[in-house]
Amino acid sequence: AQSVSQHNHHVILSEAASLELGCNYSYGGTVNLFWYVQYPGQHLQLLLKYFSGDPLVKGIKGFEAEFIKSKFSFNLRKPSVQWSDTAEYFCAVNPISNTGKLIFGQGTTLQVKP
Amino acid sequence: GAVVSQHPSWVICKSGTSVKIECRSLDFQATTMFWYRQFPKQSLMLMATSNEGSKATYEQGVEKDKFLINHASLTLSTLTVTSAHPEDSSFYICSAETGGGHQETQYFGPGTRLLVL
Numbered sequence: 001a002q003s004v005s006q007h008n009h010h011v012i013l014s015e016a017a018s019l020e021l022g023c024n025y026s027y028g029g030t031v032n033l034f035w036y037v038q039y040p041g042q043h044l045q046l047l048l049k050y051f052s053g054d055p056l057v058k059g060i061k062g063f064e065a066e067f068i069k070s071k072f073s074f075n076l077r078k079p080s081v082q083w084s085d086t087a088e089y090f091c092a093v094n095p096i097s098n099t100g101k102l103i104f105g106q107g108t109t110l111q112v113k114p
Numbered sequence: 115g116a117v118v119s120q121h122p123s124w125v126i127c128k129s130g131t132s133v134k135i136e137c138r139s140l141d142f143q144a145t146t147m148f149w150y151r152q153f154p155k156q157s158l159m160l161m162a163t164s165n166e167g168s169k170a171t172y173e174q175g176v177e178k179d180k181f182l183i184n185h186a187s188l189t190l191s192t193l194t195v196t197s198a199h200p201e202d203s204s205f206y207i208c209s210a211e212t213g214g215g216h217q218e219t220q221y222f223g224p225g226t227r228l229l230v231l
Contacts, residue, residue, distance in 0.1 A: 030216075032216070032217065032218070034219070034220075036222070042224070043207070043222050043223060043224035043225055044158075044207070044209075044222040045222075046219065046221065049219060051216075051217045090157060090158070094218070096216050100146055100148075100163070100211055100218045100220075101148075101160060101163065102148075102158075102160070102220060104157045104158045105157060106156070106157050107156070107157050
């Protein structure tokens with residue numbers, strides 16, 4: 001079955017530390033890839049997305065992600081986190097043959113200490 | 115752009131009653147909308163795909179007679195939880211899809227918290 005795995009369930013960082021959140025998926029075909037963020041008490045917001053082309057995509061708020069096809073991975077990175085980045089982060093995959101459905105990872109809770 | 119609203123944001127109802135939740139795309143049209151449930155500290159679980167002008171497609175294990183979906187226009191989908199029971203208490207989130215040609219993106223509403231007493 002198709003699945004998305006986020007290895008880190010809970011990450012605690014100090015401000016200015018670098019961030020990398022892992023995301024792997026199991027699907028052999030073409031995929032669209034997404035990272036969403038859910039700030040406390042707010043709805044899911046799109047951070048960035050990958051459809052095709054340059055595998056390094058840049059999103060909002062200084063986030064970027066790299067698609068490595070051979071590793072079935074789409075890791076999220078940010079060079080220097082801020083306290084305001086404290087949130088839940090979800091990786092989501094749309095297998096192209098699945099007509100728009102998103103398969104979500106379990107989510108990673110990021111806590112940034114001031 | 116790409117704003118999705120939900121109404122109500124929270125609702126408390128008695129067991130056995132029905133509750134309707136609205137999902138609207140405010141600044142774009144959406145042929146397809148999706149309904150999810152999110153349990154505490156867990157990820158989103160897709161319940162159904164709502165297609166404008168046709169029947170919704172339900173995921174395995176989701177009762178279509180219990181969770182009625184209507185997508186009457188390109189900006190509105192409704193989810194009705196019929197004869198709600200305490201186990202239906204949850205956070206219901208909708209999304210609306212934009213784009214095409216295998217480059218669709220979902221934008222999410224703020225969610226509706228349902229508590230069934």
